[in-house]
Amino acid sequence: MVGSKKCVWLGTFVLLVASALPGCGSDGSSSKKGFGSDCISDSECDSSLVCATLGSTSVTQCTSRCSSSDECRSRFGVAFCIGAGYCVRDCSDRSCAGGHYCNANDWCE
16 A cells, blocks of 8 residues: 555656656647747747847847848748848837837837
């Protein structure tokens, strides 16, 4: 009887630890951040994105390198390429996600 209680406890412990591990959603999918999300390092962003410092406020976002706005629009929709060579979300409609604001150049900073 004591042995079976240990097995139940051990099994419960393993499930709790496994469900708390970072990097995977409850459905087993990656929990990496998408385009325009706040980040601290590249490892937080989707594999095709980098974490870059953009704008005057030193905001870091998951983004992609670019050489033209057409590249950004084809990958992300409402986006364009800034002079620093990164895609940014176009916010000419004044909609920016979570704590970002639409700067004078119409991109989310």
